[in-house]
Amino acid sequence: MTELWEGLVTAVKLIISLDPEVMEIAGRSLAISATSSTIAALICLPLGAVIHSNKFPGKRTLINIVQTLFSLPTVAVGLFVFVLFSRAGPIGGLDIMFTPVAMVIGQVILISPIMLGLTISALSGVDKAIADTAISLGASGLQTAVITLREARFAVLAGLIMGFGRAISEVGLSLMVGGNIAGFTRTITTAISLETSKGDLELALALGIILIVIALVINLVLNRVQQR
Amino acid sequence: MTMALIETVNIGQKYAGQYILKDVNLNINRGEVFALIGPTGAGKTTLLRLLDLLEVPASGSVYFDGMDVTDNKSLRLQARRRMSFVLQKPVVFNMSVYNNVACGLRWRREKEATIRQRVSRALELADMAEYINRNARTLSGGETQRVAIARALAVAPEVLFLDEPTANLDPISTSKIEEVLAHIIGDQKTTVVMATHNMSQGQRLADRIGVIMNGEILQTGSPGDIFSTPQKKEVAEFVGVDNILSGVIVNRDNELVTIDIGGNLIQAISDYPIGEEVHALIRPEDITLAPRKDASSARNTFEGRIARIFPVGALVRVEVACGFPLLAVVTKRSAEDLSLAVNKRVYATFKATAVHIIKRWN
Structure with a gap:
C-alpha cells in the first residue's frame, strides 16, 4: 500500500516537474492520435455525406456492417496491418513497419468505422426539410451536403471526438505495429504496459494519470458539445 | 401565343408504387399568380415539388423556359437557381437571420456587397429587418415564415413557390403574411405559384386557379370562372x-x-x-x-x-x-x-x- 502511495506521489512529481520522458511520450501519443483522427475525419465526413444523401441497394446492410466494426478488436487491426506491411507482406517494400506511420494507418482503420457510422447517424438526425430547403434555394449537391453537415455539427463533432478517444486509448495495435521503440514509437499506453511489467510503477502511474486527464478533457468537451 | 414559363406534359408521381399525381398538364405563364387549390392530401405539395424540380416525376416531362428539365441534373440546377420555394413548414438553418437569408446568394457566388444589399431589402419586404442578427431558431412560427419568405425573395426568383403560406399561423400572422405576399405580387414581376386549401385566399391573391383533387387537375381558370361555373361536381362542392x-x-x-x-x-x-x-x-x-x-x-x-x-x-x-x-x-x-x-x-x-x-x- 505504501508502495502504491509513494508511486503516486512520485508520479505527480514527474508530471508537475514536466519530466522530459513523460512529456515526450505524452506528446507523441497526442501527435499520432491527432494525425490519425484528422485523416479519418477527412475520409469519413465526405464519405458519410455521400452515403447519407444517396439511395442505393444494400445501404442498410452497409450501415450495419460499419456499426458492427465500431467494436473492431485493436489486435485484429494490428494483425491486418502487420500482415500487410511486414517484410514478407504484399507492400512490405514500403518499410514502414514499426514506425509511427504504421501506427497512424492502423488507427485510421480502427477509428474510421466509428467516425463514419456516427457521421451518418448525425446526418440522419437532421430534418429532411433542411436539405429540401437548401436545394430549393439553389444549392448544388456539395453545397447541400455542407449545410447539412453544418446543421449536424455538434453530433458530428461528438463522433470525431469519440474516434480520437478510441485512438489515443488503444494499446494492442500500437504495440503490434509500432513496436514500443523508445523515443520513436513509444506511446502512453504501450509505455504503461511495459513499465508495469518491469515493475516501474512511478512512470506507469504518471502516464496513466495523463491518459485519464486526456479522457476527462475529451469527456468535458463532448458534454459541452452535446448540450448545445 | 406566348410560351409558358413552366409547362408539364402528363407528369405523374408515385410513392411506394401508388400514383398520387397523374397526367398533370399545366402551363404557368410568366408574371402570373397561380393558385393550386384543393383539399389536404390532393397532391398540391407533390405537384409544387415537381414544378420546383425538387423531385423527378415518375412519368411525363417538365419544361422550364423552353428547356426540358425532366431529369438532366445540371439543367435542373440551372433552372432551380431561377426559382425558390417556401415550404409548408419552413425550417431555418441554425445561424443568424442574416446568414439564413444570405444562403441562396452565397450558393450563387454573389459578391458580399450585393448580398448585404439584397438581404436587407428582402428582410425589409418581409418586415423582418429588426431581427437581422437574431439566431433564426429562436423565432416564432410567423416570424420563421417571414424569414423563409425573405430568404426565398433574396435570390430574386423568376418563380416563387409557396406551399400553404399561412396554413399553420394565427389570424394576425396570416394577415401579415398575406400583406407581404400582396406586396410582392404587386411590386415585383415575379411569377407566383401557391398551394392553398383556402378557397378565399386563392381568390384574393390569384390571377388563375387550378383545382386539384385526388392527384388530378380538375379545372383551371380565373377565380371568377371557377367560382361561378365549376365544370365538375367535385369542384362545385369544393368552391362552396x-x-x-x-x-x-x-x-x-x-x-x-x-x-x-x-x-x-x-x-x-x-x-x-x-x-x-x-x-x-x-x-x-x-x-x-x-x-x-x-x-x-x-x-x-x-x-x-x-x-x-x-x-x-x-x-x-x-x-x-x-x-x-x-x-x-x-x-x-x-x-x-x-x-x-x-x-x-x-x-x-x-x-x-x-x-x-x-x-x-x-
Whole structure:
C-alpha cells in the first residue's frame, strides 16, 4: 500500500516537474492520435455525406456492417496491418513497419468505422426539410451536403471526438505495429504496459494519470458539445 | 401565343408504387399568380415539388423556359437557381437571420456587397429587418415564415413557390403574411405559384386557379370562372356550391331548359339537349325566401318547410325541404324579420340564370 502511495506521489512529481520522458511520450501519443483522427475525419465526413444523401441497394446492410466494426478488436487491426506491411507482406517494400506511420494507418482503420457510422447517424438526425430547403434555394449537391453537415455539427463533432478517444486509448495495435521503440514509437499506453511489467510503477502511474486527464478533457468537451 | 414559363406534359408521381399525381398538364405563364387549390392530401405539395424540380416525376416531362428539365441534373440546377420555394413548414438553418437569408446568394457566388444589399431589402419586404442578427431558431412560427419568405425573395426568383403560406399561423400572422405576399405580387414581376386549401385566399391573391383533387387537375381558370361555373361536381362542392341537384333535361325552349329533379321541375339556361343527365348547381346566396308566393320574374319558386336553421357568423343558413333539400343563406336580420323557424312554411325562389348546369360524368 505504501508502495502504491509513494508511486503516486512520485508520479505527480514527474508530471508537475514536466519530466522530459513523460512529456515526450505524452506528446507523441497526442501527435499520432491527432494525425490519425484528422485523416479519418477527412475520409469519413465526405464519405458519410455521400452515403447519407444517396439511395442505393444494400445501404442498410452497409450501415450495419460499419456499426458492427465500431467494436473492431485493436489486435485484429494490428494483425491486418502487420500482415500487410511486414517484410514478407504484399507492400512490405514500403518499410514502414514499426514506425509511427504504421501506427497512424492502423488507427485510421480502427477509428474510421466509428467516425463514419456516427457521421451518418448525425446526418440522419437532421430534418429532411433542411436539405429540401437548401436545394430549393439553389444549392448544388456539395453545397447541400455542407449545410447539412453544418446543421449536424455538434453530433458530428461528438463522433470525431469519440474516434480520437478510441485512438489515443488503444494499446494492442500500437504495440503490434509500432513496436514500443523508445523515443520513436513509444506511446502512453504501450509505455504503461511495459513499465508495469518491469515493475516501474512511478512512470506507469504518471502516464496513466495523463491518459485519464486526456479522457476527462475529451469527456468535458463532448458534454459541452452535446448540450448545445 | 406566348410560351409558358413552366409547362408539364402528363407528369405523374408515385410513392411506394401508388400514383398520387397523374397526367398533370399545366402551363404557368410568366408574371402570373397561380393558385393550386384543393383539399389536404390532393397532391398540391407533390405537384409544387415537381414544378420546383425538387423531385423527378415518375412519368411525363417538365419544361422550364423552353428547356426540358425532366431529369438532366445540371439543367435542373440551372433552372432551380431561377426559382425558390417556401415550404409548408419552413425550417431555418441554425445561424443568424442574416446568414439564413444570405444562403441562396452565397450558393450563387454573389459578391458580399450585393448580398448585404439584397438581404436587407428582402428582410425589409418581409418586415423582418429588426431581427437581422437574431439566431433564426429562436423565432416564432410567423416570424420563421417571414424569414423563409425573405430568404426565398433574396435570390430574386423568376418563380416563387409557396406551399400553404399561412396554413399553420394565427389570424394576425396570416394577415401579415398575406400583406407581404400582396406586396410582392404587386411590386415585383415575379411569377407566383401557391398551394392553398383556402378557397378565399386563392381568390384574393390569384390571377388563375387550378383545382386539384385526388392527384388530378380538375379545372383551371380565373377565380371568377371557377367560382361561378365549376365544370365538375367535385369542384362545385369544393368552391362552396351547396346545392347540387341531379336531374335530366326534359324540355327546352331556345336556351331555357326544364330539368326534372326527382319529379320537381326547375328552369335554367343551358346548351345541353333533351335527355342529357345533368347536375344543377345553385349557390345558397342566390336563393331568396319569402312567406308568400310573390309575383316575380324569377322562374323557379318552390313551396317547402324549413328543415334546419343554423347561424354562421352574421348569416343564417336555412335548409328548406321542398321535394328536394335546398340550402339558402340569408342575413340574421332577414331571418328575424321573416321570423324563420323550423317547420315554418316558406317559398324559396331563384332565377333560371342562377342555376349553373354541368353534365353528369358517371
